[in-house]
Amino acid sequence: MEFNKTIAARQSVRKFTEAQITDEQLKAILEAANAAPACMGQYDHLHLTVVQKPEILVQINAAFQKAVGDPNMQVTYGAPTVIYVSCKNEDEEIVKGCNAGVVMENMLLEAADLGLGAVYLFGVSQVLFANEEITKLLQIPEGFRTVSAIAVGTSADALQERTLGTDKISTTTL
Numbered sequence: 001m002e003f004n005k006t007i008a009a010r011q012s013v014r015k016f017t018e019a020q021i022t023d024e025q026l027k028a029i030l031e032a033a034n035a036a037p038a039c040m041g042q043y044d045h046l047h048l049t050v051v052q053k054p055e056i057l058v059q060i061n062a063a064f065q066k067a068v069g070d071p072n073m074q075v076t077y078g079a080p081t082v083i084y085v086s087c088k089n090e091d092e093e094i095v096k097g098c099n100a101g102v103v104m105e106n107m108l109l110e111a112a113d114l115g116l117g118a119v120y121l122f123g124v125s126q127v128l129f130a131n132e133e134i135t136k137l138l139q140i141p142e143g144f145r146t147v148s149a150i151a152v153g154t155s156a157d158a159l160q161e162r163t164l165g166t167d168k169i170s171t172t173t174l
């Protein structure tokens with residue numbers, strides 16, 4: 001897809017079909033993640049966890065429901081694939097956020113380019129990183145914690161036609 005069309009196509013999708021993404025699509029998304037910049041080139045300060053096993057996704061949702069006290073909340077929106085981005089604890093919070101953010105955006109844009117639906121998940125990671133059971137379940141490496149996650153799959157609804165504009169973010173030009 002032409003680059004600006006990909007940027008315009010990216011949008012948050014929160015309703016997915018049951019169809020799993022293909023191995024080729026997953027590889028493309030992981031390659032996009034690996035192509036992102038990283039603070040001081042320290043790629044060893046980042047870790048990705050791909051979750052596709054339905055029973056693990058069910059456990060993650062259950063842990064989140066328990067943590068927030070809402071048994072109906074579907075925090076991963078039923079997406080067939082969730083990819084967690086974890087960062088090294090030793091990095092400053094802002095560096096963790098920035099490192100995870102650029103990896104996330106590369107993955108979201110790749111998903112859009114592939115015609116997949118995806119959404120940026122933040123709350124889920126913030127609740128779950130403190131949850132020992134889930135950290136173990138996700139096999140998060142020692143010294144890392146989850147910062148954010150992408151939920152990705154096929155959108156259950158038609159994607160919106162979007163155009164690019166400059167009206168959303170206030171901008172000062174000097």
Ligand SMILES: Cc1cc2nc3c(=O)[nH]c(=O)nc-3n(C[C@H](O)[C@H](O)[C@H](O)COP(=O)(O)O)c2cc1C
Pocket residue numbers: 010011012013014119120121122123124
């Ligand atoms: C840091 C960050 C955290 C976000 N956390 C969530 C989240 O936990 N759940 C969710 O459904 N969307 C989340 N989003 C998605 C935003 O709500 C969404 O990108 C925004 O409303 C703009 O809509 P769009 O993505 O369709 O353009 C998050 C986005 C960012 C950048």
